[in-house]
Amino acid sequence: MGNATKYENGVEPFKDIKSDIKVLEKISKLKDKLSDKIIILGHHYESDDLIQFADIRGDSFKLSQEAAKNKDKEFIIFCGVNFMAESADIISSDFQKVIIPDVEAGCPLADFALLPNVEKVWNEINSIVKQKIIPITYINSLANLKSFVGKNGGSVCTSSNASKIFDWAMERGKKIFFFPDKYLGGNTALAKKIDKKNIILWKRNKKLGGNSKEEILNAKIILWDGYCSVHKRFKLEDVQRLRKKYPKIKIISHPECNFEVIKNSDESGSTGHIIQAIDNSPDGSIWGVGTEQHLVNRLQEMYPKKKILSLSKNGNQCVTMSKNTPEKLLNILENLNNGKIINQVIVNDEVKKYAKISLERMINISANSVNRRFK
Ligand code: SF4
The missing domain is CATH 3.40.50.10800 (NadA-like)
Incomplete structure (x- = not known):
């Protein structure tokens, strides 16, 4: 069952990752230096400090498609969880190598x-x-x-x-x-x-x-x-609490949320759909969002004239996604700069086929x- 049992009952209070500015500067320099060879893909649920280095942001499907499109880069650095990196390895060209900042970043689901x-x-x-x-x-x-x-x-x-x-x-x-x-x-x-x-x-x-x-x-x-x-933690009471406080609120939830939450949401869809719906809404809109906290926070920063709240009072973080940090990304880049590949994700040929x-x-x-x- 792997990570599933480890995290299924634990409510992790939201804790964002903040890295030393020196680490961030080193990543920027190495990223520029290696730019002919690498592409960095970042999932929406990664921290701001990490995702700022992503050439492309998206959900798991979009990022796999991008891995398939960007056939000129030898190294695909996938800031996401292991099944996403595997999908990238399956879809990308034979000469490309997929690397993940932390090989322990799995998905309990x-x-x-x-x-x-x-x-x-x-x-x-x-x-x-x-x-x-x-x-x-x-x-x-x-x-x-x-x-x-x-x-x-x-x-x-x-x-x-x-x-x-x-x-x-x-x-x-x-x-x-x-x-x-x-x-x-x-x-x-x-x-x-x-x-x-x-x-x-x-x-x-x-x-x-x-x-x-x-x-x-x-x-x-x-x-x-x-x-x-992560999504299972959102409850019907969360929807009801927000509706009571903000009568004009629109609730939008990811379909990994439970049946009651989805039934009582105004809309449901992928992270791409959530971003699009909020983007399309007029200034002054109020949204209650049932998805991972990093994305909710980012949406609020992107749309300061709208009010964007998590359905959860404490925030709701994917702890395995957060295993990927800028320090680990830097480690990968430093190794690549020295001609060494670490944390490569390889799907065997039979499985791949x-x-x-x-x-x-x-x-x-x-x-x-x-x-x-x-x-
Ligand atoms: S939020 Fe985390 S645990 Fe949930 S499906 Fe995504 S990667 Fe897996």
Whole structure:
């Protein structure tokens, strides 16, 4: 289960990373010096001190696409978590090398669905169901799981194209087996008006996931019992508290939030969608945002004439994303400057072959997709 158990119950008070100015100056100089060879990608949930060095900022999908586009740079330095760096390695050219500031920067959500466990459940479900099942994995999953999905005729999805990928899968199979995030899968299914009784959760450590054979046979969507420990912390009470204090507030939440939060939000969508919605709103708007605190703070700085609040009172930080620091980025650049590659993320060729199929399938399906609203 990896990081999943370590952080799932802990509410980490928000603590931003501030680095010594000398470290930041050294990064700037080395970045300039190595600019012909490197591109730095930064996820929205990284600290300001780190993301300021990113050539491109974005969510996991956008950054993977950028890794695929920037084929002239030998080194892709990915300031994000390990599954993102793996996706970049899968999609980038053979000569490119993907490096992560901290190899320990994992994603507890991805760690909920480890391949041996998923394979075991897949076999159990297929021993009961004789119709075609399409596996779909959220992009927040490890490369070997993407590979499993590619081998079994399924697709990756992101929070912005999940709806489109569900449509594609439902045209091809009788059931969707979705992992690792029960909330993204469930919120997508509910937005499609799939009857709740046809959506089942495969609970960990329960015989048949806690379901009867009949429930499995009738299910249209089978959800893995995983969640993002950051987004799960937002509660319905948070939405109600803000609505009471600011009657004109608009609540916008990431679809990794729980069902009640999404149901009671005005909008839901990927980080890209959240940024766009706030950007499009008039000055004076008030927003309650259900996503990671670094992005919420940054949005407030970007739009000082709007009021942008976290749904959470204490802030809500992704502690594994925050393992990447400017000091660790500097360490990578200093090593590269001395001809040494450290912290390279390498996906083995067999895994890469099938993971690429599932990622490319998603890219093809969602070619014309737009961010979806869940309400
Ligand atoms: S915010 Fe959630 S899904 Fe994203 S990296 Fe952190 S734990 Fe994983």
